[in-house]
Amino acid sequence: MLLIPCPWCGPRPQTDFTYGGDGTVVRPAEDAPQAAWADFVFVRDNPMGPHRELWHHSAGCRRWLVVERDTVTHDITGSFKPGEVPS
């Protein structure tokens, strides 16, 4: 069981959450070229190691958070409120 630290609620079991995928993709501008949109919708870095990803605390505070988790060890090294993610 993953123990996910919600920045609002504190540590909660993974069954409280819904996974939202790669948290680093950025929505392109409305008039961006087709290729940029295809990239945004379909293509992912899919890293082996640290991964910044979105989770939704769907059975808790129902807010989104960004979790930093290793995709090999599953260790969670940080969680952030959206907009407060360090670069």
Add this chain to the structure above:
Amino acid sequence: MRYSFLSLARNALTGHRDWPPAWRSPEPRASYDVIIVGGGGHGLATAYYLAKDHGITNVAVLEKGYLGGGNTGRNTTIVRSNYLLEANAHFYEKSMKLWEGLSEDLNYNVMFSQRGVLNLAHSDAQYNAFGRRGNAMRLNGIDAELLDRDQVAAMVPDLDCSPSARFPVRGGLLQPRGGTARHDAVAWGYARAADARGVDIIQNCEVTGLIRVGGRITGVETTRGVIKAPKVGLVVAGHTGHLAAMAGLRLPIESHVLQAMVSEPLKPVLDTVVTSGAAHGYISQSDKGELVMGGDLDFYNSYGQRGNAPALEHVVRSIVTLFPRYGRVRLMRFWGGIMDMTMDGSPIIGTTPVDGLFINGGWCYGGFKATPGSGWVFAQTLAKGHPHRLNEAFSLDRFASGHAIDEKGAGPIPGAH
């Protein structure tokens, strides 16, 4: 050495101590015509069909661990071709036809058992959708039978078909030619047959880099030195994205962990494969008597070949809900494999923007059944430099061009396929 009744009898006389190894373990040569990265079922099948159908035998299969130690040895061994969409239907049916002659072709018993694959419908809507898919299959020349509840109950006596069931059974879609095969034997059979035709199978040889000169692939760097080749095929399942990144490619793939499990061995109780999309579980019984079960992904990106308790518990719960009689059977083993989940749930088999680099991946959690067909079309793709008509729809550029093959209609969410 050809396996036959005679060879079995002859070796029985010497106590089975003199069987020759099924394949060689050669040192890697400096160069090959084709390098296949990944010694699972798909990679070995590719090598076999390259040698058999295209006369290309100067081929190396590089495997970082041991043969079939990845997803080939981790799946739930189900074989089927019950797809709705044209591209999928024709491709998987080609694979099914290869399965039907595979043991004879390889001279190796892959224990292919056409015991049927039954998808359960639990609502009128699902039943109607299955009717549509069954019709599409039959129009594509694939066997399909829509069963009502009584027919399902008669076929699978252990299934809870009572009106008060948590998942009431409305009916099911049966593919009688579907079934299971012995997964390890598929890897071993292809390895032996490819080796016999001159293919070098090199285990414990991890690819650490892809060598490119001016946008063209020229070879690979490995833990056993540099090996040159003008054509390289990546057949590495969950690690597709990781290896493609060595050539600077980003893919429409996320790697996820999927768990599977077996119970303690039982006497024969279940003679078909039963799946329930609504309950998120599927089950069959292996020839050793174990109930083989699987279900959903763990639903987060992962390269760790192990999952977590919630997903495991969910599968077991769904199975014992469908089959209350199995509630007291003990679980024996569980494990995880890394699925290369694409954005439309269909595989990617074809060329890449890097000349000489070919890709065969994105199998999501349906790669095992595709093993023969995947090797067959990929061998042709490697030999000719362009896809066969059966895999041209599975191109890498289909996403950007709007030609995704979304069997489930789930949209670009890898975990949803």
